Amino acid sequence: QQKVQQSPESLIVPEGGMASLNCTSSDRNVDYFWWYRQHSGKSPKMLMSIFSNGEKEEGRFTVHLNKASLHTSLHIRDSQPSDSALYLCAASKPSGSWQLIFGSGTQLTVMP
Amino acid sequence: EAGVTQSPRYAVLQEGQAVSFWCDPISGHDTLYWYQQPRDQGPQLLVYFRDEAVIDNSQLPSDRFSAVRPKGTNSTLKIQSAKQGDTATYLCASSRDSQAPLFGEGTRLSVL
Numbered sequence: 001q002q003k004v005q006q007s008p009e010s011l012i013v014p015e016g017g018m019a020s021l022n023c024t025s026s027d028r029n030v031d032y033f034w035w036y037r038q039h040s041g042k043s044p045k046m047l048m049s050i051f052s053n054g055e056k057e058e059g060r061f062t063v064h065l066n067k068a069s070l071h072t073s074l075h076i077r078d079s080q081p082s083d084s085a086l087y088l089c090a091a092s093k094p095s096g097s098w099q100l101i102f103g104s105g106t107q108l109t110v111m112p
Numbered sequence: 113e114a115g116v117t118q119s120p121r122y123a124v125l126q127e128g129q130a131v132s133f134w135c136d137p138i139s140g141h142d143t144l145y146w147y148q149q150p151r152d153q154g155p156q157l158l159v160y161f162r163d164e165a166v167i168d169n170s171q172l173p174s175d176r177f178s179a180v181r182p183k184g185t186n187s188t189l190k191i192q193s194a195k196q197g198d199t200a201t202y203l204c205a206s207s208r209d210s211q212a213p214l215f216g217e218g219t220r221l222s223v224l
Contacts, residue, residue, distance in 0.1 A: 006154075034212060043215035043218055046212040088154050098207055098213055099160065105154050107152075
């Protein structure tokens with residue numbers, strides 16, 4: 001059973017629109033969440049991380065975390081075609097090394 | 113700063129053949145990870161090292177896969193007798209302290 005579940009599997013939004021991606025961990029031992037973006041044929045690149053309850057904003061990207069439900073969400077406002085990519089959520093336990101457990105990802109397509 | 117370097121970029125094998133993947137992490141990064149990413153899925157951790165020591169290899173199919181990092185720098189992942197189900201991209205990542213793992217561009221393996 002996948003320990004990190006992402007939804008939706010795929011998402012299409014118009015250019016300039018808002019994209020909302022969800023992620024939940026079924027492992028109650030995790031404490032940290034990460035969002036990576038992977039363009040086709042490229043390596044995953046870390047977008048944002050969140051460790052505390054609440055919200056974190058960086059430019060057009062906002063991440064929310066609810067530690068009680070182990071749910072995190074990523075919101076992209078003013079989406080651009082260059083945002084089209086596979087968005088991967090990962091969870092890890094508090095430890096000296098980041099042993100990331102990834103979900104299957106959400107494939108985002110931004111239509112011009 | 114140079115990124116994580118992997119070679120080869122592509123490999124095509126017949127079932128039963130052996131293959132090795134090589135990874136040069138970012139200088140100073142003590143932790144090195146190997147992930148397997150099947151097509152349209154998220155990366156799955158195979159093994160990770162801190163310096164030359166294996167920290168967790170519980171997800172590494174030990175009958176056919178092996179990984180070493182003898183001097184705590186470069187690492188090699190080997191598949192002894194490849195199967196079609198091994199078709200995937202093999203990603204190496206490295207990190208230090210509390211930084212998020214940084215990924216290389218990966219090796220795309222096709223087993224025919």
